[in-house]
Amino acid sequence: MSHFYKKKAYRYPLYALIVVSFSLIGMLSYFRWTLGLASFLLLVFVLYYVMRSQRALYTELEQYISNLSHRLKKVGEEALMEMPIGIMLINDDYVIEWTNVFLTSCFGEQTLVGRSLYDVAEQLIPLIKQEIDTEMVDIHDRKFKVIIRREEKLLYFFDVTDQIEIEKQYEAERVVLGVIFLDNYDEITQGMDDQAKSQLNSQVTSTLNKWAHNYGLFLKRTSSDRFVAVLNEQILQQLEKNKFSILDEVREQTMKNNIQLTLSIGIGTGASSLPELGALAQSGLDLALGRGGDQVAIKQANGKVKFYGGKTNPMEKRTRVRARVISHALQELIIDSDNVMIMGHKYPDMDALGAAIGILKIAQLNQTEGFIVLDTNRIDSGAQRLIEEIKNHPELWSRFVKPEQALELVTDDTLLIIVDTHRPSLVIEEKLIFRTDHIVVIDHHRRGEEFIDNPLLVYMEPYASSTSELVTELLEYQPQRANLTMLEATALLAGIVVDTKSFTLRTGSRTFDAASYLRAQGADTVLVQKLLKENIASYVKRAKIIENASISAKGIAIAKGGANETYDQVLIAQAADTLLTLSGVVASFVISKRSDETIGISARSLGDINVQVIMESLGGGGHLTNAAAQLTNVTIEEAERRLRAAIDEYLEGGKKS
Numbered sequence: 001m002s003h004f005y006k007k008k009a010y011r012y013p014l015y016a017l018i019v020v021s022f023s024l025i026g027m028l029s030y031f032r033w034t035l036g037l038a039s040f041l042l043l044v045f046v047l048y049y050v051m052r053s054q055r056a057l058y059t060e061l062e063q064y065i066s067n068l069s070h071r072l073k074k075v076g077e078e079a080l081m082e083m084p085i086g087i088m089l090i091n092d093d094y095v096i097e098w099t100n101v102f103l104t105s106c107f108g109e110q111t112l113v114g115r116s117l118y119d120v121a122e123q124l125i126p127l128i129k130q131e132i133d134t135e136m137v138d139i140h141d142r143k144f145k146v147i148i149r150r151e152e153k154l155l156y157f158f159d160v161t162d163q164i165e166i167e168k169q170y171e172a173e174r175v176v177l178g179v180i181f182l183d184n185y186d187e188i189t190q191g192m193d194d195q196a197k198s199q200l201n202s203q204v205t206s207t208l209n210k211w212a213h214n215y216g217l218f219l220k221r222t223s224s225d226r227f228v229a230v231l232n233e234q235i236l237q238q239l240e241k242n243k244f245s246i247l248d249e250v251r252e253q254t255m256k257n258n259i260q261l262t263l264s265i266g267i268g269t270g271a272s273s274l275p276e277l278g279a280l281a282q283s284g285l286d287l288a289l290g291r292g293g294d295q296v297a298i299k300q301a302n303g304k305v306k307f308y309g310g311k312t313n314p315m316e317k318r319t320r321v322r323a324r325v326i327s328h329a330l331q332e333l334i335i336d337s338d339n340v341m342i343m344g345h346k347y348p349d350m351d352a353l354g355a356a357i358g359i360l361k362i363a364q365l366n367q368t369e370g371f372i373v374l375d376t377n378r379i380d381s382g383a384q385r386l387i388e389e390i391k392n393h394p395e396l397w398s399r400f401v402k403p404e405q406a407l408e409l410v411t412d413d414t415l416l417i418i419v420d421t422h423r424p425s426l427v428i429e430e431k432l433i434f435r436t437d438h439i440v441v442i443d444h445h446r447r448g449e450e451f452i453d454n455p456l457l458v459y460m461e462p463y464a465s466s467t468s469e470l471v472t473e474l475l476e477y478q479p480q481r482a483n484l485t486m487l488e489a490t491a492l493l494a495g496i497v498v499d500t501k502s503f504t505l506r507t508g509s510r511t512f513d514a515a516s517y518l519r520a521q522g523a524d525t526v527l528v529q530k531l532l533k534e535n536i537a538s539y540v541k542r543a544k545i546i547e548n549a550s551i552s553a554k555g556i557a558i559a560k561g562g563a564n565e566t567y568d569q570v571l572i573a574q575a576a577d578t579l580l581t582l583s584g585v586v587a588s589f590v591i592s593k594r595s596d597e598t599i600g601i602s603a604r605s606l607g608d609i610n611v612q613v614i615m616e617s618l619g620g621g622g623h624l625t626n627a628a629a630q631l632t633n634v635t636i637e638e639a640e641r642r643l644r645a646a647i648d649e650y651l652e653g654g655k656k657s
Contacts, residue, residue, distance in 0.1 A: 086157030177277040178229035183293035185225035262294035270301035290447035327477035337415035340370040345421040352420040354495030358471035365480040403429035420467040468495030472514040489523035561592030576602040599631040599639040
């Protein structure tokens with residue numbers, strides 16, 4: 001029909017030309033009939049030729065269009081039936097009405113027409129009902145990308161098995177870089193003769209080279225205490241599967257010679273460039289060392305970190321030189337500041353308060369105004385007695401401010417000092433972190449994945465008993481002589497006593513040195529005991545928790561509080577401490593509901609089990625022998641199930657974070 005209209009459109013100019021030509025010939029015949037006749041015959045000939053040529057052109061065009069239409073139809077039929085794309089038509093009852101040959105062959109059937117989708121590929125039903133447009137499904141050991149067109153009840157199947165295999169191969173062969181560090185090599189070899197040192201080097205190098213050969217990674221020693229490893233994702237997965245057994249192997253072999261040499265390994269993965277991988281590996285090593293060493297930190301390009309190892313108690317490596325350097329650096333930062341804001345963690349305990357009071361004293365020694373941030377509505381019950389005692393000393397109590405007051409007092413040149421934590425989510429007022437660029441972190445916990453961004457100074461010593469111990473040493477090295485008041489010295493001593501469980505856990509020689517200094521400054525040990533007293537109601541409540549404890553064959557005790565009762569964090573920590581004193585118990589966990597509607601877990605151990613690793617898998621943290629976690633939107637039963645799963649994973653040999 002369209003061709004007909006096109007023909008008419010082409011003929012209109014021709015008709016007009018004929019009319020004009022005949023008019024001209026008529027006028028010419030009027031004057032000279034012979035010339036008019038000749039012109040008429042010529043015009044007839046031309047018209048005949050034009051009409052014939054036009055008819056031939058239209059015939060050829062129609063033939064071309066017909067052939068093209070036939071070819072397109074044939075190509076469409078072949079594409080529908082022969083191309084490696086599955087096509088399926090279904091009805092409202094999920095019965096297959098038609099499929100092409102390719103899809104039928106994928107299912108290994110003669111025909112699928114008339115069969116229910118529930119029988120053929122039941123996994124597709126939920127996708128259709130949930131209105132998912134595209135999804136990957138497994139059908140007969142092949143992977144298909146399914147595109148669903150609901151209005152047409154049409155499904156397209158694209159076989160992507162080979163593509164996925166290539167992607168897997170690419171991921172498996174991606175380069176991974178590792179940095180291996182001998183944690184305490186310098187300390188161990190310092191007093192060795194050349195022969196003993198050579199034997200140790202030979203033993204460690206031989207062990208690591210054998211390990212590298214077995215797993216197929218490239219290992220190169222770059223210094224006396226450092227190796228560089230090149231591997232790929234596939235090898236890394238094998239190492240993770242075996243929980244980096246090289247850590248235990250090196251430790252056990254060197255201990256045969258009465259030497260406790262441990263490894264720390266930082267691994268960078270997930271980045272495309274080698275410089276970025278190297279930076280990730282070094283960052284992972286720093287993280288592993290910051291957590292006490294003897295462990296592996298795998299840092300991915302997306303920021304996630306996995307940890308393995310960390311089973312041994314960290315050996316004390318800090319020196320008084322470092323304490324003196326940090327003390328002088330802190331003094332300079334304080335002097336250059338408008339004022340000093342000191343902040344601990346939420347629900348501050350004795351250690352956080354004692355450390356904060358110690359830092360306040362350092363600020364006062366350097367003639368800089370200091371304030372301690374405290375939310376009086378969120379105080380640890382154990383620290384409440386200390387707060388009541390501080391209120392009896394107006395000069396000291398006037399230095400305590402609420403979070404909203406602190407936000408008003410802060411300036412661009414305020415120095416914010418965070419004590420007893422390094423995690424932004426745990427500080428009393430997180431907004432303060434974003435109000436100033438001058439931040440100092442002083443903490444004794446093992447470093448976790450979450451950390452304050454870009455602090456000016458970091459003094460983290462996981463080998464210290466408490467943050468109060470670290471602050472006491474900083475006080476000792478201040479150029480101005482520190483004359484502590486009785487309450488200031490007592491607060492610092494109380495922080496040490498609480499975190500060491502009266503000098504029984506995580507206590508080194510430096511701990512006693514700090515306690516001796518505080519006692520010389522007038523710390524009242526009787527007042528410390530008064531601050532640590534508890535009432536009989538708390539004692540009975542704690543005893544009821546301990547009463548329902550269950551102890552496994554491996555010496556792990558788990559106790560739960562009542563489902564409808566709330567418990568203070570200090571109380572469940574004390575219950576965990578008490579459980580640890582029972583015969584046969586090597587680690588204790590107490591689960592209870594807290595007043596803020598979260599589920600709290602306190603964990604303690606004698607050192608054979610790293611409770612920090614277990615708590616980190618639940619979102620918490622702490623030390624090898626002392627850790628805790630808080631869970632939200634879960635029941636006590638669910639918290640217990642997750643805790644037992646985390647313990648089982650740890651006992652198998654590793655931990656992921």
